Amino acid sequence: MSLAKRVFELHQIEQAILSQRNQADEIDLRLNHNSAYEKAREELSAAEQGEADLEGKYKELDAEAEQLRNNIQRINDKLYGGKIKNPKELMSFEQEAAMLKSNLVPKDDLLLAMMERLESRKAEVQRLQELCKTIEAAWNKEKPELKVEREKVVAEVAKLEKKRKEIAEDIDSSALSAYEGIKGRKSQPVVRVEQGKCMGCRVTLSISELQRVRGMSIVTCSNCGRILYLS
Numbered sequence: 001m002s003l004a005k006r007v008f009e010l011h012q013i014e015q016a017i018l019s020q021r022n023q024a025d026e027i028d029l030r031l032n033h034n035s036a037y038e039k040a041r042e043e044l045s046a047a048e049q050g051e052a053d054l055e056g057k058y059k060e061l062d063a064e065a066e067q068l069r070n071n072i073q074r075i076n077d078k079l080y081g082g083k084i085k086n087p088k089e090l091m092s093f094e095q096e097a098a099m100l101k102s103n104l105v106p107k108d109d110l111l112l113a114m115m116e117r118l119e120s121r122k123a124e125v126q127r128l129q130e131l132c133k134t135i136e137a138a139w140n141k142e143k144p145e146l147k148v149e150r151e152k153v154v155a156e157v158a159k160l161e162k163k164r165k166e167i168a169e170d171i172d173s174s175a176l177s178a179y180e181g182i183k184g185r186k187s188q189p190v191v192r193v194e195q196g197k198c199m200g201c202r203v204t205l206s207i208s209e210l211q212r213v214r215g216m217s218i219v220t221c222s223n224c225g226r227i228l229y230l231s
C-alpha cells in the first residue's frame with residue numbers, strides 16, 4: 001500500500017475516533033442532564049413558591065378576619081348579655097357591631113377568592129410533582145441502557161486508538177509531520193486523485209504531479225496543499 005494511502009487510512013481512523021468520542025460526550029450529556037426534567041423542576045419550584053406566598057397572604061388576612069369576628073362576638077355578648085340597660089350605650093354597641101360586620105364582609109369575600117386560587121395552585125403543584133416523577137422514572141429507566149452504550153463506545157475508541165497507533169508506526173516521521181501540518185489547516189488533509197484531478201480542489205494535476213503521486217513518497221496538491229493518493 002502506498003504511503004499516501006496509509007496516511008489516508010490514518011485520517012479516517014482519527015475521524016472515527018473523533019466521532020466515537022462525540023458520541024460518548026452525547027451519552028454523558030444524556031446521563032447527566034435532562035432538559036424536560038430540569039424545566040419541570042423549575043416550574044414546580046416556581047409553583048411551590050407561588051403557593052407558599054399565597055398561603056402566607058391568606059393566613060394573614062384570615063387572622064385579621066378572625067380578630068374582627070372575635071370583636072363582633074364580644075360586642076354581641078355585651079349586647080345580648082342583658083347587663084347593659086342604657087339605650088344610648090346599647091345603640092353605640094350596635095353601631096360598632098354593624099361597622100365591624102361591614103368591615104368583615106369584603107375580607108370574607110377575598111378569603112373565599114383566595115381559597116379558590118390556592119386550591120388551583122395546589123393542584124398545579126401536584127400536577128408538576130407527578131410530571132417530575134414520571135420524567136425521572138423514564139430517565140432512570142434509560143440510564144442503564146445508556147451506560148451499556150457508553151461502555152461499547154469507550155471500547156470501540158480503545159480499539160481504534162490501537163489501530164491508529166499501528167498505522168502511525170507504519171508511516172515515517174516526515175510524512176507524519178507533513179500530515180499533521182496540513183491537518184491543522186484542512187478538514188480533509190488527504191484526498192483521492194480521480195481522472196487526473198485532485199478531489200480536494202477539483203484542479204487537474206500536471207503530468208509530473210501525477211507521476212510523483214504514483215511513486216512512493218508523499219505528494220501534495222500544488223493548488224490546495226492536500227496530500228494526494230491514488231485509489
Ligand SMILES: [Zn+2]
Nearest residue numbers: 198201221224
Ligand atoms: Zn487540490
